[in-house]
Amino acid sequence: MNQIPNQPSNPYQTSNGGQPANALGQPPHPQQNQGDATGGLIPYKNAPALIAYYISLLSLLPILGIPFGVTSFILGIIGLKKRKANPVIKGAAHAWIGIILGGGTTVFWVALLIIIFGVAAAS
Numbered sequence: 001m002n003q004i005p006n007q008p009s010n011p012y013q014t015s016n017g018g019q020p021a022n023a024l025g026q027p028p029h030p031q032q033n034q035g036d037a038t039g040g041l042i043p044y045k046n047a048p049a050l051i052a053y054y055i056s057l058l059s060l061l062p063i064l065g066i067p068f069g070v071t072s073f074i075l076g077i078i079g080l081k082k083r084k085a086n087p088v089i090k091g092a093a094h095a096w097i098g099i100i101l102g103g104g105t106t107v108f109w110v111a112l113l114i115i116i117f118g119v120a121a122a123s
Helices: 047-058 066-087 092-122
Strands: none
Touching: 047 066, 047 092, 066 092
């Protein structure tokens, strides 16, 4: 092979230290904690917050929503802790919706069951 002197054999390597480079010959930037491309609308880097949000919607189901509400409440708290540990990732709003809606529906369904059983026992 004919090689030009002082040129690396791999076109994707720079001549300084053999570090890999991109197509423009520039060394890559170190990976930093970067935000997501969706601007935080879908916090895919904060899975507990995202799952808490969707499960909190399932907690609206009558009576069956109690376990979903409890799960949503717990995952929302985990999502907030994850957001606090790494502020670059988003998901605080999803976590709060999971906590408020999940906890609220759990209290509502449990109270409704107590009232139903109380009325049934009284009659």
